[in-house]
Amino acid sequence: MRTNAQRILIAEDHSFLAEAFKQILETEYHVIATVSDGHAMVRAALEMRPDLVIVDIAMPQLNGLDAGEQLKKELPKVKLLYVSMHFDADIAAEAFRRGGSGYLPKTSGLSELKTAVHKVLRGETYLSPLIARRSINGLLKDARAAVEEDQHLSLRQKQVLQLLVEGKQFKEVAHELNIAPRTVAFHKYRIMGLLKVNNNADLVRYALRKRMIAA
Helix, strand or coil, X not given: CCCCCCEEEEECCCHHHHHHXXXXXXXXXXXXXXXXXXXXXXXXXXXXXXCEEEEECCCCCCCHHHHHHHHHHHCCCCEEEEEECCCCHHHHHHHHHCCCXXXXXXXXXXXXXXXXXXXXXXXXXXXXXXXXXXXXXXXXXXXXXXXXXXXXXXHHHHHHHHHHHCCCCHHHHHHHHCCCHHHHHHHHHHHHHHHCCCCHHHHHHHHHHCCCCCC
């Protein structure tokens, strides 16, 4: 690693993959930390100010898409390279809409990871050739239909929803977010009203569709 190397934060909840990313990148870059959930990613990035964050989309507590969007509001200049198990072009579109500069399936070779990191840090956009060949502009156009629905939910409501669909009880969610259980119940009631759903199964389907949780 060079003394003036650019700084990278890795947010990946699978420790073996995070370590593989670190080993392949630390010869050229400064890997400042690895974290395993979205909340930890935001905290670490705000404290350490990396040049690039490698973001796993399906992380516990706060998924990578919401964490990345939150971080870009605080640090607009930070680069985000999203990684996922999915090859779906719609997920890639969502990742770019949430402030990403690159999207890479986890099954990509480590050499492609280095290529993606290099391009993103250079200010370019990277979309893996493993994704269906569609222009990034086309992907973003397809994603616009989801914007209005997303804007219905506040960041706090998204946090509550993710924890609930992960199976946590009201008291657990309240403890995690440092709010009262009755506030969690109120948020759930408001979320169901905003999304026009009637039961927990509908909430889970929405969370899966928005990649808040892994399928």
